[in-house]
Amino acid sequence: MAMSEFAVPSPVDGLQAASDAAATVDVECVFADQGVGDRVASWLADRDGFAVERSADPEAVLERLEATDCVVTDEDRVVDLVEGMSDRAESAPVVFYTDDADASPPDEVLDDEWVDVVREIDEGSLPVLAHRVRALAEHRRTADLAARALAAADAATDGIAVLGPGGTIAFANEQFARLFGYDRDDLAGHPWRELFAAETADRIEADALSAVADGWQWLGTCEGRRADGDAMTLRTRVTGAGGDAVVLAVVQQSSETPA
Numbered sequence: 368m369a370m371s372e373f374a375v376p377s378p379v380d381g382l383q384a385a386s387d388a389a390a391t392v393d394v395e396c397v398f399a400d401q402g403v404g405d406r407v408a409s410w411l412a413d414r415d416g417f418a419v420e421r422s423a424d425p426e427a428v429l430e431r432l433e434a435t436d437c438v439v440t441d442e443d444r445v446v447d448l449v450e451g452m453s454d455r456a457e458s459a460p461v462v463f464y465t466d467d468a469d470a471s472p473p474d475e476v477l478d479d480e481w482v483d484v485v486r487e488i489d490e491g492s493l494p495v496l497a498h499r500v501r502a503l504a505e506h507r508r509t510a511d512l513a514a515r516a517l518a519a520a521d522a523a524t525d526g527i528a529v530l531g532p533g534g535t536i537a538f539a540n541e542q543f544a545r546l547f548g549y550d551r552d553d554l555a556g557h558p559w560r561e562l563f564a565a566e567t568a569d570r571i572e573a574d575a576l577s578a579v580a581d582g583w584q585w586l587g588t589c590e591g592r593r594a595d596g597d598a599m600t601l602r603t604r605v606t607g608a609g610g611d612a613v614v615l616a617v618v619q620q621s622s623e624t625p626a
Contacts, residue, residue, distance in 0.1 A: 390416055391416055391417070391418055392416060392417050392418070392436045392437060392500060392501055392504045392505075393418045393420070393434055393435055393436045393437075394411055394417055394418065394419045394420070394435075394436065394437050394438070394439060394500060395419075395420050395422060395428045395431065395435050395437075395438045395439070395459075396408040396411070396419060396420070396421050396422070396438075396439050396440075397422050397423065397424070397425055397428050397438060397439070397440045397441075397444050397448065398423065398439075398440065398441045398444065399423065399441055399442075399443035399444055400441060400443075401423065403441065403464075403466075403488055404421060404423070404441075405421065407439060407464065407488075407493070407496070408420075408421040410493050410497075411439075411496075411497060411500070414497060416501070417497070417500075420435075425440075425444050425447045425448050425451060426451070428448065429448070429451045429452065429455065432452065432455065432457035432458060432459050433457050435459045436459060436460075436504035436507070436508070437459055437460045437461070437462060437500045437503050437504045437507075438459050438460070438461045438462070439461075439462045439464055439496065439500060440461060440462070440463060440464070441463070441464060441465060442463070442465055445461060445463045445476060445482075446473065446476055448461060449461060449476045449479060449482060458481070459481075459507070460481040460482070460483070460500075460503035460504060460506075460507050461479075461481060461482045461483070462482075462483050462484070462485060462496060462499050462500055462503065463476075463482060463483070463484045463485070464484075464485050464488060464496060465484070465485075465486055465488065466486070466487055466488035466489075481503065481507065483499050483503055485499055520538070520540045521540050521541065523540060523542065523616075524542060525542065525616045525617065525618050526539075526540065526542045526543030526544075526545075526546040526547070526616065526617045526618070527539070527540045527542070527543055527614065527615070527616050528540070528543045528554070528559070528614070528615045528616075529613070529614055529615075530559055530613040530614075530615060531556075534558055534559060534560060535556050535557060535558055535559065536554050536555060536556065536557050536558075536559050537555070538555070539551060539554040539555070543617065546591075546599075546601075546617065546619055547562050547591065547592075547593055547594060548593040548594035548595055548597075549594050559615065560572075561592070562591060562592060563589055563590060563591055563592060564589075564590040564591075564592060564598065566590075567589045567590045567591075570587070570589070571585075571587075571589065571603070571605065574587070575587065575603075575605035576605065576613065578605070579605055579606065579607040579613055580607075582607070584604060584605060584606040584607070585603075585604070585605040585606075586602075586603070586604050587602075587603055588600060588601070588602055588603070589601045589602075589603045589617075591617065591619075599619055600619070601617040601618065601619055602617065602618045602619075603615065603616070603617045604616040604617075
């Protein structure tokens with residue numbers, strides 16, 4: 368690597384540790400049928416990674432949503448719960464658990480991306496129920512984390528973009544768009560290589576993206592290209608964000624000569 372470039376440990380390692388620490392799923396079991404509710408709650412509570420609260424009152428659960436990762440409920444409670452969540456700032460995924468093959472909540476409930484259904488209440492379906500609960504809870508946590516990260520990116524003074532598949536930009540904050548002379552909406556789907564001199568783009572692809580793939584973040588001085596063709600010197604950080612996501616953060620350094 369050139370003197371202006373180096374790789375350092377990625378902060379994603381810390382995010383993974385935080386994710387592991389938050390692995391316990393807080394579940395609310397809300398059933399009109401007390402026998403089924405007790406059986407489901409007891410079964411989940413005996414499994415590692417689940418903390419279970421038992422209630423027959425949907426209103427009580429709605430008051431505890433801030434501390435709830437997922438709700439398991441039956442036909443007599445699911446509509447009240449989903450509708451009640453729509454009127455509140457807090458919400459949680461819901462698994463509708465029923466032994467009636469024909470039972471189905473209204474379409475507006477089933478169309479909610481945070482509602483799932485498990486049919487046939489028996490010993491064989493309980494592992495399926497546990498899997499659905501954990502999957503929904505983890506999906507919701509990931510979505511909430513992404514939303515907070517994007518909100519933070521919008522407020523950042525650095526130009527920040529998330530690189531998507533196929534070498535395009537999936538997200539860019541206002542500062543990033545302004546720095547490169549684009550309207551923000553025009554950057555979605557835009558090839559990221561076009562924002563840099565050809566030699567710089569090759570260097571980012573060869574050095575930075577390989578460093579990120581190995582679990583590091585890359586720092587370097589790069590030559591950027593504005594929409595009007597003007598060159599600019601950028602201090603650039605390339606970081607992994609979990610999975611295949613790559614974050615590109617840049618700060619203009621007009622006092623330097625583009626490398």
